[in-house]
Amino acid sequence: MKYEFSARAHTLLSSPLLSIRTQTRRGSMISLAEELPAEELFPLSLLAEAAATVISADASALQYGDPAGYEPLREWLADDWLRGKGVAVAEGGLLLTTGSQQAVDLLCRVYVDPGDPVLVETPTSPGFLQALRMQGAVIIPVEGDREGLLPDHLRAQILKYRPKMLFATPSFTNPSGILWSLHRRREVLELCTAHQVLIVEDDSYGDLHFQRSGESPARQYPSLYALENESEGGHVLYIGSFSKTVAPALRTGWAAGSRELIGMMTAAKQMADWQSSSLNQQVLHHLLNVSAFDLREHIATLNREYNTRLKLMAELLKRPAWKSSTYHMPAGGMFLWVSLPEGLEALALLKCALGKGVAFLPGPLCSIEGGANHIRLNFSHPGRDELLLGMNLISEAVSEFTARS
Amino acid sequence: MKYEFSARAHTLLSSPLLSIRTQTRRGSMISLAEELPAEELFPLSLLAEAAATVISADASALQYGDPAGYEPLREWLADDWLRGKGVAVAEGGLLLTTGSQQAVDLLCRVYVDPGDPVLVETPTSPGFLQALRMQGAVIIPVEGDREGLLPDHLRAQILKYRPKMLFATPSFTNPSGILWSLHRRREVLELCTAHQVLIVEDDSYGDLHFQRSGESPARQYPSLYALENESEGGHVLYIGSFSKTVAPALRTGWAAGSRELIGMMTAAKQMADWQSSSLNQQVLHHLLNVSAFDLREHIATLNREYNTRLKLMAELLKRPAWKSSTYHMPAGGMFLWVSLPEGLEALALLKCALGKGVAFLPGPLCSIEGGANHIRLNFSHPGRDELLLGMNLISEAVSEFTARS
CATH class of the missing domain: 3.40.640.10 (Type I PLP-dependent aspartate aminotransferase-like (Major domain))
Known part of the structure; x- marks a missing residue:
């Protein structure tokens, strides 16, 4: 049957968000793309x-x-x-x-x-x-x-x-x-x-x-x-x-x-x-x-751990691949918003990174125009090893691009 | 602040469904209005x-x-x-x-x-x-x-x-x-x-x-x-x-x-x-x-019980108040769709019934026009006593109206 979808239904498919999510759920992909909390801290x-x-x-x-x-x-x-x-x-x-x-x-x-x-x-x-x-x-x-x-x-x-x-x-x-x-x-x-x-x-x-x-x-x-x-x-x-x-x-x-x-x-x-x-x-x-759970204490635990992960990510961004990148160090949340070296486009980098087994959120998803040279990195979900590996793979991808240009 | 709701938001409020639901959740109201399954059969x-x-x-x-x-x-x-x-x-x-x-x-x-x-x-x-x-x-x-x-x-x-x-x-x-x-x-x-x-x-x-x-x-x-x-x-x-x-x-x-x-x-x-x-x-x-639950057996149990309740409701509809009502006896589902005595409007009857502590679904909610003299009665949720009491109260309301006319 030939479907006649509603006038704005196509806006749902124009975003690559769904496909990034689908890909990152597969097996061994490391995802810094989503806004996932740390599973090991769930009560x-x-x-x-x-x-x-x-x-x-x-x-x-x-x-x-x-x-x-x-x-x-x-x-x-x-x-x-x-x-x-x-x-x-x-x-x-x-x-x-x-x-x-x-x-x-x-x-x-x-x-x-x-x-x-x-x-x-x-x-x-x-x-x-x-x-x-x-x-x-x-x-x-x-x-x-x-x-x-x-x-x-x-x-x-x-x-x-x-x-x-x-x-x-x-x-x-x-x-x-x-x-x-x-x-x-x-x-x-x-x-x-x-x-x-x-x-x-x-x-x-x-x-x-x-x-x-x-x-x-x-x-x-x-x-x-x-x-x-x-x-x-x-x-x-x-x-x-x-x-x-x-x-x-x-x-x-x-x-x-x-x-x-x-x-x-x-x-x-x-x-x-x-x-x-x-x-x-x-x-x-x-x-x-009713239970022994204390939400404030739990949030304090999350914040200590997330802060550690954020600092590790910031440390990894000091590596040579990122030397012309900039970002604002946040006081909380789940993300780092990082500018890419000049001329490097987030969507092109994503394609390369996915090939290496790591995902991030490309900037263009976060505005109606622009954002082409920004990426969003999530630091709350990956544990230390995953964060190291994921950032290594993205750094590798960045280096490949900058070496070429 | 004066809100400017979207053009069709008012369609959401034109239905009395929300208020019937809110009322029937209060204390001692018997509801034959909703499509609730029998709680006592939950696994x-x-x-x-x-x-x-x-x-x-x-x-x-x-x-x-x-x-x-x-x-x-x-x-x-x-x-x-x-x-x-x-x-x-x-x-x-x-x-x-x-x-x-x-x-x-x-x-x-x-x-x-x-x-x-x-x-x-x-x-x-x-x-x-x-x-x-x-x-x-x-x-x-x-x-x-x-x-x-x-x-x-x-x-x-x-x-x-x-x-x-x-x-x-x-x-x-x-x-x-x-x-x-x-x-x-x-x-x-x-x-x-x-x-x-x-x-x-x-x-x-x-x-x-x-x-x-x-x-x-x-x-x-x-x-x-x-x-x-x-x-x-x-x-x-x-x-x-x-x-x-x-x-x-x-x-x-x-x-x-x-x-x-x-x-x-x-x-x-x-x-x-x-x-x-x-x-x-x-x-x-x-x-x-994984568990010992057998969905087919469970559904068979539900069907035996719901059939019993349906038959009881049909029995109660033989009382004098309903003598000019008609309905089709269903082979399943959760509802009886009952016509009211001529001239009796579902919405007027509902108001009276709510006053007595019982609710049903008035027919006009089920079509874009018409349905004024039909009501929907749910037989799956009320147990025997509740069903008897609820039907008595609705019968009472019907009798009051027909006595007047």
């Missing part, structure tokens, strides 16, 4: 116990659940916010999703019509770009520096395009690893509030903050959602996830915002898949609330 | 064991998985089909989803543009209508009788509207419980194939076949997908689910079709939420493949 035995307990305790654990998600887990999140960050979540203002990507997609579906202008950081998350393209948004980049988005450019783009939304990741932007300064956070919030631009704040990486200081990072670098919370204007939709801090296979993310916005997203969620796995949500809740 | 201890084993065995069980779903479970499904129904699934022709509803939604997103005409049975599943409305489809009803869709009307609607798709549930149509005859199945497949109309076949209820005969129901009433499989034309997208046969909270459904169609849906799936819970898929696979 396996506590999760196994939680799952067995939850299933055995009550048959209703396996029944259909609430489209908004398991209520006690939503309450746990609201409490955690109030205690940890002094932020009060609106009643009815939380929705549990299948990871943070579903929150992004649901919001796009209820908020974006084809042709609507939407602002993104440049570079930005490939997942944002995919969801926006599928919805037919006109994607407008906003430039930034090491402190975050540039307020002057943001203002200019707002006045020029009258966008409906801004997608941003103020804490460890994917892929650049930038941590916005407090001052910049305030300026962006103020500008967007003044011009009725809804901010979608992805905070999936915010807890992966390696810097150890007296004050908690959440207080030092408050989310835009927390900053606005004092005025409760509903200009920020916050997106979080347990994928990086507990385990991805539980597929539990969430969105927090005004009751009106979350209500609409919940209706879309019900239409899209009725609800995410309430079993997984119950297991998470048991882990967080 | 709890085997599932608890499977979950603990899977999580303890391998940390990768908790890592990100394949967007198409856990491969061994896809292989199990393909094997099961080959053995049970003689049907060969195409290589790359299976996608695991978050329940069957996500398969419906993903297909709509990659196949329907606003204004595209799409055929549905009348009455049909509220979930189909929601996904189609959100996508902006022009929904065209096709009439049927107790044997299935009427070929003459189907042909007339195809010629008049040139639709891209037909949504159908040949085995125990939601809500009417109709089981299409083999002859009618062949005719519909032939018509759609001739006119390049993609058939979306929801077989979520197909295994809930109560009739006991020598031949297996799957052979006696083959799915349209199985019927076409001989020619491999790719005109049928098959949708199935473990929600009714194992447990809904595992949120595992699937779509089967041509490699091209499933490939596009998998790309949409990755954009929408990367992947469903591979942990749940692994637990299911362990249950089906």
